[in-house]
Amino acid sequence: MQDASKDFWNSRWETGQTGWDIGAPAPAFTTYFSDFSQKNAAILIPGCGSGHEAEFLLSIGFTNITVIDIAPKAVAILNEKFRSNPNITILCNDFFQHEGSYDYIVEQTFFCAIDPDHREAYAQQTHDLLRPKGKIIAILFDRSFEGGPPYGGSKEEYIQLFTTKFNILFIEANQQSIPQRMGSELFGVFEKK
Template identity: 40%
Template sequence: MKKSNLDKTYWEERYLNNNVGWNIGYPSTPLKTYIDQLTDKTLKILIPGAGNSYEAEYLWQNGFKNIYVLDFVKQPLDNIKQRIPDFPSEQLLQLNFFDLDNTFDLILEQTFFCALTPSLRTNYVNKMHSLLAGNGKLVGLFFNFELTTSGPPFGGSLRVYNALFTESFNIKVLEKSINSIKERHDKELFFIFEKKTSWH
C-alpha cells in the first residue's frame, strides 16, 4: 500500500490480519530501562500510536496511574483493556494524534513516529512540543536505517533526527541504543528530548 494511504482503514486491516510486526509482546528493553529509573509515580504520561502498548501495562503494574494511551484504531485499545481491566476507559484515547488537546509531563515514543508518512514529521515535532508541559520530555526510540519510500516503518538517521528536533527541543540523549531487542540490534537510536520553553 502506498505511504499516502496510511489511514485508519489501513491500520485496522493490519490488526485484523494480525500483520503487526512491531508487536514484540513485552515492553521494549530500552524503554523498560528508562521507566525503571523514574521515581515520580504522579507523572502524566502519554503513549501515542501505542498499539498494544506493553509499556503502558508495565507502567501501570509499577504504580504509574496517570497514563494515557492513544491510538486511532479501536482494537489495540480493546486489547489493553482486556489485559488491564481496571485501566480507566477515559485514559484510552481513540483519536488522531494531531487532534489531541492536552498536556503531559512525559511522552513515550515507540514505533509511532516510524509509522507516520514522512511528510508529517515537522507536524509531529510541533505537536509533540505543544503537548508537553514546560520542561516535559519526549523519550523513546527511532529507527536508524535509510529512509526509503517503502514503509512503514520509515527510517532515518541521527543527523536527520537531530536537525528535525533541535530547534524546539534540547537534545539530551540521541545515540545508538545499546540494549535493543535482538531483532532491532544496531537499528535503533535511543533519545531523550526536553521541551524548549522559548523557541523560534
C-alpha cells in the first residue's frame, strides 16, 4: 500500500493539487485546545499536510507535537516551515507503520483520504498509538462523495467503527466549520478504552 499511496499523494503535492487545504487551523481545534494547561501533552497529527494545526499548537505553547505525512514534498514544506523548532518532530512516513505513544491524535481530512478498506486499520492504529485514556480529536465528513479520495461517511458509521475501541465522548455537527464545509462535518472526541 505504501508506495502507491506515497506516489499518489506526492504527485498531488508536487502539482499543487491541494484543494483540501483550508489555509488555517480548523476553528474547532483552536477552540478545543485553547484552554489547555497541559502544554507538554504528546500530540500526533497524521496526514498533516501543511501543518496549520501544528503551527497553531506551537504558537500557544505546546511543546511535544509530532506530524507525519507520507508525501516527501509535503514534508519538505514542513521542514522549511518549522525549521529547527525543538517542539515539533516531523516524520515522512506511512501513518500505519508509525510507532509511538501519544495523549492526543488530531484528525483533519486524513481519515477521509485513506481507502475505506483501511478504516478498521485506522481505528486499530489510533488505538495502539494512544496512551490509556488518550483521545482522538476529529473533524470528519458527514456526507458522501462521488469516487474518492475524499471518501465520506456518517455519524452512524463512525460510531460503529470506533465504539469497540473508544468511548465516544462527543460527536455532533461541527458548529465551527468553514463556510464551504458548514453542514457537512462532524466534530468528535473519542477516548481510548
